[in-house]
Amino acid sequence: MDTRELRTKATQITPDIYSLEIPTPFSVGAVNVYLVKGDKLTLVDVGPKTDEAWQALTEGLQSAGVRVEEIEQIVLTHHHVDHCGQLEKVRQLSGAVTLAHPQAAPYVELDEDFMHFHDQFFLELYQKSGVPSDMLVIIAKFHKLMKTFSEPSRIDVLLKHKQRVPNLEEWQVLYTPGHSQSHLSLYRERDRTMIGGDHIIGHISSNAFIEPPRDRSGARPLTLVQYRTALQMCADMEVERVLAGHGEIVTDHRELILARLQKNWSRTDTLRSLLADGEKTAYELTTLLFPTLYEKELPLTLSETIGHIDLLTILHQVEVKEKDGVLYYHL
Ligand SMILES: [Zn+2]
Ligand SMILES: [Zn+2]
Missing domain, CATH: 1.10.10 (Arc Repressor Mutant, subunit A)
Incomplete structure (x- = not known):
């Protein structure tokens, strides 16, 4: 395939993982989407719903020898629009099965209630x-942002802590809440690789956003406490590299986590x-x-x-x- 004309090229990280840098209109900058060539062709996150992001996704996939139509499943790290906005577009074109934490569903569906x-x-x-x-x-603006940079979609398979990712059996799901109540990270023991979403980012400290209670009643979750606990869980793990949702690969996750905890x-x-x-x-x-x-x-x-x-x-x-x-x- 001639890939000389492509503006966005995927970066091959391991024989089976490619990273695609997708632009976003947000201050955080580009988001990283990962293509994993497992038993099924899997995308981890998709980027926001903008023309620029769509072009970058299709071109990046093309440079890795894949057409969007060939994507078989999509795992979402969490429900923020910079990561999942163009989910429905990819799903419609490819018929891919979508997988995420249960807490992502109402946001991805843009459930009015x-x-x-x-x-x-x-x-x-x-x-x-x-x-x-x-x-x-400002409260109404959140709504508007969701509707501008995403469109109603759906989650087919709900993922839980410690389960294997279907059709990507080497990968384990880790529930890492705090930045978002729906946040999942993926971990492969064989090469100690973690796909970290916005849980662990090298160049900026992730925010523990306040969110409503899960069951729509009772107290709100203490998101910074959750975030710190989930960070500590990852610090205890053997991790060679974290493929972050934004920025460069993190190779010193323990030091980074200690610095984040200290900053609190x-x-x-x-x-x-x-x-x-x-x-x-x-x-x-x-x-x-x-x-x-x-x-x-x-x-x-x-x-x-x-x-x-x-x-x-x-x-x-x-x-x-x-x-x-x-x-x-x-x-
Ligand atoms: Zn996020
Ligand atoms: Zn993000």
Whole structure:
């Protein structure tokens, strides 16, 4: 095949794994999609639904000697649109079977009922966190983002922690929640390779996004606590390389994880010092922790703040009181 004209070329990582760099319109930059030539031709993630991403995916596959129509199954690391937006397009063309964690399903389906519950959860959370009412429009923006960069699709096979990936029997599924409640990583013992999605990224620290409770009732998951636990699980494993969802291959996963875990404690120290001069809401703390970023990236920065407040709360280092429906934290 003549591949000289292709702008996006796949990078061969092992005899059976190829990496494809797919552009995204988001600040995170390109997303890495992996092609695994196992018993079935498998894609891990697909990229967002944009023309540029589609072109990169088809060209990248072509350079690896594969047509989109030949893809037989698609595993999603998690439900974020930069990873799964063009799922339906690939599925329609190829008839591929889709596999993901159960928590990915309502997002991938763009289930209207779930989206309503999702909006309601964030409305209450933001109000409790002291977010000014004129900033609450951000909640509707999430919806719009989902609908712009993905389209309703479906998950055929639900994957669970420690099971083997069907038709990719060397690969084990690891449930690694925190960045997202649907987050899976894949691990192959033979060559100690992990496909890490957004769980382990080399050049940026992954965010533990706040999400609504799984069963639509009860308390929200403590996502930063989950994330740290899942990181520790991976630090205990023998891993030669992590094929990350963004950026370069990670070859020093233990050092990286230690640095990430350590960074959490320096951030809790900062929070404690900010609370030393009096009680504050999660929103006020967010504006102080991320003065240049909070307006543009409120869900992300508020998640960071609330996650670290959760850590301090578990350790009984902060206390909280409610006034007129808003939570105020103090030492
Ligand atoms: Zn993500
Ligand atoms: Zn991502």
